[in-house]
Amino acid sequence: MSVKKFLNDPDDLVVEALEGLVTASAGRLRLHRDPLWLESAAADADRRVTLVSGGGSGHEPLHSGFVGPGMLDAAVPGAVFASPTALxxxxxxxxxxxGAGVLLIVKNYTGDVLNFQIAAEIAAEEGIEVETVLVDDDLASESDDGPGRRGTAATVVVEKVCGAAAARGLPLAEVAELGRRVAAGARSMAVALEGAVHPGEDVRSFDLAADEVEHGVGIHGERGIDRRPMAGAHELVGALTEPLVAALGLAEGDRAVVVVNGLGSTHLLELYVVFREVAALLEARGIGLARSLVGPYVTALDMAGASVTLVRADDELLGLWDDAVTTTALTWETR
Amino acid sequence: MTATLDRAAARRWMDAFAADFETQRVRLTELDRAAGDGDFGANLRSALGKVQQRLAADPQTARAVFAAVSDAFLDTGGTSGPLFGMWFRALSRALPETDPADVTQLAEGVREGTATVQRLGGAEVGDKTMVDAMVPAVAALTDATGTGPQQALTAAAEAAEAGAASTEDLVARRGRASYVGEVARGVLDPGALAVALFFRAGARALDG
Incomplete structure (x- = not known):
């Protein structure tokens, strides 16, 4: 017996969800089929450079929820946890x-990197100028060899800052450079309290005992760095946040954008407790809380748990962060 | 009397490849399950199904046939699918706008496609990947430029088969099998085997 989920045919899940999203958008989003991709129907007046991101489904609201004025022009969804195709x-x-070029924002996974690179080469052959920003913020997957750090919740910050830069009418090279700067200054770490269940399946991607957590987990149900004993929020969040501060070399007087992200089924009530711990830790070190985002933004299906992302901030990035954005999952007036 | 490399021969080639793959599919999947993640057979089958759909538009040259094959593979998930897609793309682009193609053009396309696969995938000969069958096939085709397409493809098939066989004793350094280390030793690489099947199907399709 599979775990209870709102499903018709599991094979139709991704398309049916997109159909629901587009209908709910009341004309602000447009769905293309064969091949499948999602487009913003509303446009920024001054935007010349356009932004495309995408990746496996199951991380909603990433990326479909970030399509719209001030952010992405298009999102390209793959099957659950699988790269979209190059086509x-x-x-x-x-x-x-x-005509002014397209920026690809790609999370660092082998399949995504390959398919987006092939797409970039084909588009370039057709005369379209393409730049790519690779997001690789997950500190848990850092190693000397292999495919490198995975891309996780910092993607939201990269997409917001690049989207604002594009909406201001900046040229491709500058939009890409800003994206790379955000990505280079961003690190994340996640802890799972429960594994995820794939739609139509009956077992979690990993099983945790009642008294243990998966520290350093990815957003596809990959195993983390290690199993640790369950502890209070103060200890769990400290174990996520302290390595990020160290990795970014954040010191007294520095400022950071903080994203406290739910992995799918952790309640907002708990996420605010997580955020409170992060804020207290930063304050104790004299690191400024420049901006913050709390909620489920880059999920791993119905995994229980949270990730913490710190992004080194400066006035230019914060100005772009504060620009207006109108998407399903992120909306505000110019601050 | 061997056939020229034209639209009809390219269609027979892809039909033969699809048929040979189907007879070997279970074996390829078993190999991938032993050393990779077990989705190779399903992904290749999906790609070949899309090839048939795209060939229903009846492309008029060998170049156009392989362009359709390329698009079908680029519309397939995984990592082998898009790499094969770029391989077929280079092959298509080396062939002339009007049939027939000659062995020099075929060799050039396979060389260019193999270089693209190596650049994108980062694999060298000996890393236990599809490249282990592609590189010897390039050499065989280049050596065969004075002959006809059937002879050249037979030489390419033999070289690719030997290259695929050589993967059995290797430990993978690229691709999915690189995650399992010594476990993959003694297992043929399914990607290399598929390349060998492709050239053998070509040799048969060009035979008379």
Missing amino acids: QVVAAVRGVDR
């Missing part, structure tokens, strides 16, 4: 290009 990405790039 899907090429179709989106062709579709949104306005």
Whole structure:
């Protein structure tokens, strides 16, 4: 017996969810099929450079929830936890290009990197200028060899800052450079309290005893760094946050954007407790809390747990962060 | 009398490849399960199904046939699918706008495609990947430029088969099998085997 979920045919899950999203958007989003990609129907007046991101489904609201004015022009969804195909990405790039180039925002996973790179090469051959920003913020997957750090919740910050830069009418090279600066100054770490269940399946991606957590977990149910004893929020969040401060070399007087992200089924009530711990830790070190975002933004299906992302902040990045954005999952007036 | 490399021959080639793959599918999946993540057979089957859909539009040259094959593979998930897609893309682009193609053009396309796969995937010969069958096939085709397409493809098939066989004793350094280390020793690489099947199907399709 599979775990209870709102499903018709599991094979139709991704498309049916996109259909629901587009209908709910009341004309602000447009769905393309064969190949499948999602486009913003509303446009920033001054935007010349357009932004395409994408990746496996199951991380909603990433990326479909961030399509709209001030953020992404298109999102390209793969199957659950699987890269979109190169042809899907090429179709989106062709579709949104306005002649001033397209920026691809790619999370660092082998399949995503390969398919987006192929799409970039094909688009370039067709005369479309393409730049790529690779997001690789997950400190838990840092190693000397292998594919490098995974891309996780810092993607939201990269997409917001690049989206604002594009909306201001900045050229491709500058939008890409800003994205790389955000990515380089961002690190994340996650802890799972329960594994995720794939739609249509009956077991969690990993089983945890009642008294243990998975520290350093990824957003696909990959195993983390190690199993640790369950503890209070203060200790769990400290173990996530302190390595980030160290890795970024944040010191007294520095400022950071903080994202406290729910991994799918952890309640907002708990996420605010997590955020409170992060804020207290930063304050104790004299690190300024520049901006913050609390909620489920980059999920791993219904995994229970949270991630903490710190992004080194400066006035230029914060100005772009404060620009207006109108998407399903992130909306505010210019601050 | 061997056939020229034209639209009809390219169609027979892809039909033969699809048929040979189907007879070997269970074996390829078993190999991938032993050393990778077990999705190779399903992904290749999905790609070949999309090839058939795209060939229904009846492309008019060998170049156009392989362009359709390329698009079908680039529309497939995983990592082998898109790499094969770029391989077929280079092959298509080396062939002439009007049939028939010659062995020099075929060799050039396979060389260019193999270089692209190596650049994108980062694999060298000996890393236990599809490249282990592609590189010897390039050499065989280059050596065969004075002959006809059937002879050249037979030489490429033999070289690719030997290259695929050589993967059995290797430990993978790229691709999914690189995650399992010594466990993969003694297991043929399914990607290399698929490349060998492709050239053998070509040799048969060009035979008369």
